[in-house]
Amino acid sequence: xxxxxxxxxxxxxxxxxxxxxxxxxxxxxxxxxxxxxxxxxxxxxxxxxxxxxxxxxxxxxxxxxxxxxxxxxxxxxxxxxxxxxxxxxxxxxxxxxxxxxxxxxxxxxxxxxxxxxxxxxxxxxxxxxxxxxxxxxxxxxxxxxxxxxxxxxxxxxxxxxxxxxxxxxxxxxxxxxxxxxxxxxxxxxxxxxxxxxxxxxxxxxxxxxxxxxxxxxxxxxxxxxxxxxxxxxxxxxxxxxxxxxxxxxxxxxxxxxxxxxxxxxxxxxxxxxxxxxxxxxxxxxxxxxxxxxxxxxxxxxxxxxxxxxxxxxxxxxxxxxxxxxxxxxxxxxxxxxxxxxxxxxxxxxxxxxxxxxxxxxxxxxxxxxxxxxxxxxxxxxxxxxxxxxxxxxxxxxxxxxxxxxxxxxxxxxxxxxxxxxxxxxxxxxxxxxxxxxxxxxxxxxxxxxxxxxxxxxxxxxxxxxxxxxxxxxxxxxxxxxxxxxxxxxxxxxxxxxxxxxxxxxxxxxxxxxxxxxxxxxxxxxxxxxxxxxxxx
Amino acid sequence: xxxxxxxxxxxxxxxxxxxxxxxxxxxxxxxxxxxxxxxxxxxxxxxxxxxxxxxxxxxxxxxxxxxxxxxxxxxxxxxxxxxxxxxxxxxxxxxxxxxxxxxxxxxxxxxxxxxxxxxxxxxxxxxxxxxxxxxxxxxxxxxxxxxxxxxxxxxxxxxxxxxxxxxxxxxxxxxxxxxxxxxx
Numbered sequence: 001x002x003x004x005x006x007x008x009x010x011x012x013x014x015x016x017x018x019x020x021x022x023x024x025x026x027x028x029x030x031x032x033x034x035x036x037x038x039x040x041x042x043x044x045x046x047x048x049x050x051x052x053x054x055x056x057x058x059x060x061x062x063x064x065x066x067x068x069x070x071x072x073x074x075x076x077x078x079x080x081x082x083x084x085x086x087x088x089x090x091x092x093x094x095x096x097x098x099x100x101x102x103x104x105x106x107x108x109x110x111x112x113x114x115x116x117x118x119x120x121x122x123x124x125x126x127x128x129x130x131x132x133x134x135x136x137x138x139x140x141x142x143x144x145x146x147x148x149x150x151x152x153x154x155x156x157x158x159x160x161x162x163x164x165x166x167x168x169x170x171x172x173x174x175x176x177x178x179x180x181x182x183x184x185x186x187x188x189x190x191x192x193x194x195x196x197x198x199x200x201x202x203x204x205x206x207x208x209x210x211x212x213x214x215x216x217x218x219x220x221x222x223x224x225x226x227x228x229x230x231x232x233x234x235x236x237x238x239x240x241x242x243x244x245x246x247x248x249x250x251x252x253x254x255x256x257x258x259x260x261x262x263x264x265x266x267x268x269x270x271x272x273x274x275x276x277x278x279x280x281x282x283x284x285x286x287x288x289x290x291x292x293x294x295x296x297x298x299x300x301x302x303x304x305x306x307x308x309x310x311x312x313x314x315x316x317x318x319x320x321x322x323x324x325x326x327x328x329x330x331x332x333x334x335x336x337x338x339x340x341x342x343x344x345x346x347x348x349x350x351x352x353x354x355x356x357x358x359x360x361x362x363x364x365x366x367x368x369x370x371x372x373x374x375x376x377x378x379x380x381x382x383x384x385x386x387x388x389x390x391x392x393x394x395x396x397x398x399x400x401x402x403x404x405x406x407x408x409x410x411x412x413x414x415x416x417x418x419x420x421x422x423x424x425x426x427x428x429x430x431x432x433x434x435x436x437x438x439x440x441x442x443x444x445x446x447x448x449x450x451x452x453x454x455x456x457x458x459x460x461x462x463x464x465x466x467x468x469x470x471x472x473x474x475x476x477x478x479x480x481x482x483x484x485x486x487x488x489x490x491x492x493x494x495x496x497x498x499x500x501x502x503x504x505x506x507x508x509x510x511x512x513x514x515x516x517x518x519x520x521x522x523x524x525x526x527x528x529x530x531x532x533x534x535x536x
Numbered sequence: 537x538x539x540x541x542x543x544x545x546x547x548x549x550x551x552x553x554x555x556x557x558x559x560x561x562x563x564x565x566x567x568x569x570x571x572x573x574x575x576x577x578x579x580x581x582x583x584x585x586x587x588x589x590x591x592x593x594x595x596x597x598x599x600x601x602x603x604x605x606x607x608x609x610x611x612x613x614x615x616x617x618x619x620x621x622x623x624x625x626x627x628x629x630x631x632x633x634x635x636x637x638x639x640x641x642x643x644x645x646x647x648x649x650x651x652x653x654x655x656x657x658x659x660x661x662x663x664x665x666x667x668x669x670x671x672x673x674x675x676x677x678x679x680x681x682x683x684x685x686x687x688x689x690x691x692x693x694x695x696x697x698x699x700x701x702x703x704x705x706x707x708x709x710x711x712x713x714x715x716x717x718x719x720x
Contacts, residue, residue, distance in 0.1 A: 004707045015684065046713060047681045049662025053674075054682030056663065058596060059589045065560045066567070066585070113572055244568055455576060473580050493578060 002039045010043045111456075111469045112193075112244040114425065115182040117491050118524045123181040125168035125205065132208075133162040137397055142171055143226030143415075144202070145397045152221055153206055153213040160216060165208045172201040173228065175460035176528035178467045179489065185466050187237070187431055188245045194431045196237075196246065197464035199229035201427040204420060212423070220419040224394045227414050227428065229465065236418050239425035246427070250418065271295035272334070273363035274305075276354040281306045281313065285325055285338070298366050301359045304351040307335050317347055333396070432464055438480040438510045444490065444498075445517050452498065452518055457490040460535075482510045487535045490518055497521040502535050544610040551599045554683070562592055566611065570618045579622065587625070591618045594652060600684050624653060665716040673709035680706055 009026065012018045018026055030037045116122040130136040135150035146169065153161040172181050183201055186193035202225060206213040215221055237246040276282065282305035296302070306313050322340040329336055330350070339348040355363045394415050416428055444452040458469045463484035470478055480486055488500040498518040508514060525531050541547045541561045550558025567588050574584035594617050598604040606613065666674065675694060679685045685693065687702040696702055 004703065007707060007710065008703075011680075014681075042714065042717075043710075045656070045658045045662050046710065046717075048656055048659035049666055050677050050681040052659055053663045053666045054678050055593050057678070058593055061556065061559060062563065062589045062592055065556075065563050069560065069563055069567075112568070115572075115576075453578070455578065471575060471580070472578070 002035065006036065006039065007043070010040055013040070014043060014047045111186060112184050112188075113182075114184065114239070114241075116180060117182060117495075118180070118497070118526070121180045121524065121526045123170055123172055123177050123528075125170040125203070128167045128169070129164055130167060131163065132160075132165045136167075138167065138169070140169055140171060140226075142173065144169075144171065145224040145226075145394060146204070147222040147224070147397065149219040149221075152216050152219040153208070154216045155208075155211065155213060158214075161208055161213055163208075165206060165213060168205040168207070170203050172203075173465075174528065175462060175465060175467045175487075176531045179458060179460060179531070180525075180528055183425070183427075183467075184239070184244070184246070185429075185468070186246075187429070189431075195436075195466060195468050196427075196429040197432045197461070197466045199234045199416070199428040199465070200225060200227045201425065201429075203425045205423050215420060215422055217421060220421050222417065222419050223426075224397070225416045225418065225428070227416055229414070229428075234416075234428040234430050236416075237427050237429055239427075241424070246429070249426075271299070271353065271367075273299070273302075273360060273367050274352050274354045275360045276303070276305055276356050281315065281318070282351070282354060283318070283338075285327070296353070298370070299353075299355075299363055302353045302355050302363070304336060304338055305354040307333075307350040307352055309333065309335065310350040313349060314347075432466070432481065436479040437482045438478070440478045440480075440508070440511060441476045441513045442478055442516050443475065445515055446498075447517060447519055449517075452490075452520075453493045454498070455491045455493055455495070457488065460487040460489060461485075462487070488516060488518070489531070489535070492520065495524075497525050497531075497534075499531075499535050544606060547610060548599055548604065548606070551596060559592065559596075562595075562614070563588075566614045569611070569615065573615065573618055574622055577622065578626075583622075583625070587618050587621050590621050590652065594621070600682075602684075621652065628653075662713075662717060665713055668716055669709060669713060672705070673712065676702060676706050677709055677713075 009018070013023075013026055030040055126140065128136070128138050130138070130148065132153050133150055135152065136148045138146040138148065140146070146167075148167070151160045151162075153165055155161055170181075172178050172183055178185060178198075178201065181201075185196050185198070187196050188194075202223070204221070204223075206215070236249045238249050239245075240247050282303045284303045317340065320340070320342070322342055324341045326339045326341065327336050328339075333350075335350045335352060337348050338351050339346055394417075418426070420426070442457075444454055444457070446452045454472060456469055456471055457475065457478070458467050459478075459480050460467055461481060461484045464481060468480055485502075486505055487502050488505045490498040492498055498520045500516060500518055504517075508516070519534075521534060525534065541550060541558060547558050547561055550561070570588040570591060571581070571584040574587050575581065579587070591614055595604070595614065608616075666677070669677070672694075676690060679690045679693065680687070686699075687706065688699040690696070690702045691698050694702075696705070
């Protein structure tokens with residue numbers, strides 16, 4: 001008869017606690033006592049069953065945690081947006097994504113890590129050496145200008161870095177480069193990955209002696225990002241390597257066409273209203289000869305705000321009783337040079353003419369009317385003042401570049417300006433703002449008609465400037481923009497590059513079942529040019 | 537109060553203390569890594585979820601049994617276990633069993649995970665009878681046979697009268713389970 005004592009011994013055996021003589025005695029009893037042996041067998045099953053039950057319970061716990069974590073991430077995202085955006089903008093944006101969500105594809109959110117498919121073909125960074133305590137202006141081959149103020153870098157402890165540092169920078173401007181650099185191109189909208197189109201992606205890294213540096217929060221880096229995409233509606237996003245998501249930073253408000261705004265600004269008769277910035281000093285002036293500045297005619301209640309370019313402003317000068325004041329205009333920058341004069345002493349400040357919030361809209365209406373009258377064209381109904389200022393600043397920066405650098409520029413007329421508070425990956429992107437009408441159920445074969453097993457397939461969408469990636473489980477419903485210029489590529493299970501010629505993909509139907517014949521490249525491509533050559 | 541797991545040791549300690557936040561931490565830190573490994577190696581999202589759960593179970597059981605020795609980082613360990621579990625599954629499915637370690641280059645420990653998926657029909661059936669037991673029986677048996685706690689520790693954890701009381705209760709629960717099983 002088995003009793004509690006016997007069960008205790010069996011438990012010790014099952015927990016590997018029987019050693020030496022005790023274990024030998026146990027085994028002898030199992031061999032000699034069939035009832036005990038049967039009980040041991042039963043207890044093994046019970047112990048194993050409890051283990052399986054425990055695993056099921058643990059799995060359930062992990063599933064609950066997974067659900068909680070993903071809902072937390074959604075909550076956090078909404079929280080950050082609510083801080084970053086004004087209410088109006090937030091509603092507009094959320095509504096946009098809601099509406100978009102109704103009509104677009106929901107891809108599985110798996111391509112969320114920067115992962116170049118071929119290590120040797122990753123898009124290279126350009127490395128610049130500079131003195132951290134002096135600052136630098138760096139120009140990249142696309143025309144992008146990176147302005148680094150002095151003392152812009154800190155180490156992990158927050159200590160300002162001095163001496164030589166290495167700045168690494170790269171841009172990814174077309175779908176082939178996005179593919180080779182392995183850039184994720186989905187936006188996570190409350191757990192739903194939505195495909196992004198982009199006006200350009202860039203990445204900045206800073207090192208000192210191989211140690212990664214951060215950016216000094218008091219001296220952020222300014223990037224005037226040269227872009228080939230003029231259309232507005234893109235947002236600045238930064239890639240968060242922890243959550244593996246693109247996070248929205250700001251709207252695309254600073255798009256400038258250098259030729260347009262600088263030319264306008266060079267016309268001395270044009271005065272474009274600016275809104276006052278209350279954190280900056282400004283002063284009001286009364287003219288004896290208003291006709292000297294006919295561009296101010298019809299404008300009321302403007303004052304002069306000290307420009308960002310003015311480094312010598314001394315607030316103490318405001319307490320001096322000046323005998324006279326003169327004004328001159330800098331046609332290159334659009335600034336007004338205001339000179340305060342006393343016998344034996346004078347000071348000049350670079351300023352902009354600005355309006356209080358309450359007067360600004362009136363001034364903007366006046367400007368629009370005057371522009372329309374002068375040019376006969378539709379007036380610009382937007383706040384253009386900062387754009388003019390940016391255009392002037394970029395133009396001035398370009399003056400300092402060498403002839404060779406200028407010649408290298410390929411997209412240097414359209415600029416988007418933003419500041420960088422930490423190194424990393426940034427892009428100007430938006431969710432593809434049209435329905436992805438193409439919907440194919442596909443399988444893949446190689447040129448000999450053999451079934452081709454793929455790690456993933458992708459469409460390089462040249463028109464939207466993006467890459468749409470598909471896992472094998474998504475091959476049943478491969479969605480794409482039928483109005484775009486598309487190219488099909490893939491990575492095989494053994495990590496080779498496969499592709500379809502551009503014209504072959506264009507011949508496919510936009511919906512239904514089809515077998516796609518891919519060519520497997522004899523070797524892995526090593527540059528975006530090689531890919532372009534293969535697919536064309 | 538929110539607890540921060542600042543080191544691998546603190547996570548292990550959290551699991552030893554059955555702190556559910558340690559599991560949440562593991563999910564938060566490593567689920568994406570495992571997802572990526574599986575999906576880039578011909579697995580699906582569901583496969584990835586299963587492998588991640590199984591990986592955590594392997595680690596959980598090793599920690600609870602006191603046989604867990606951390607020779608590398610927890611991240612490397614989790615990666616190794618996931619990789620081995622997935623290789624096993626791939627072999628089962630007779631798919632291409634060569635994994636592309638493009639995500640992370642690590643010195644993979646050869647862990648014996650084959651017995652993890654070992655099937656035993658009798659044990660699987662037993663699960664159904666365990667589910668028929670009362671909550672207190674399930675708790676005591678789980679803590680003793682799965683979590684490997686002593687009867688004394690179980691008494692403290694469940695605020696029961698003492699070690700002997702737990703022993704008696706456990707014996708009664710086993711008798712109940714046996715009778716359910718033998719009546720089948």
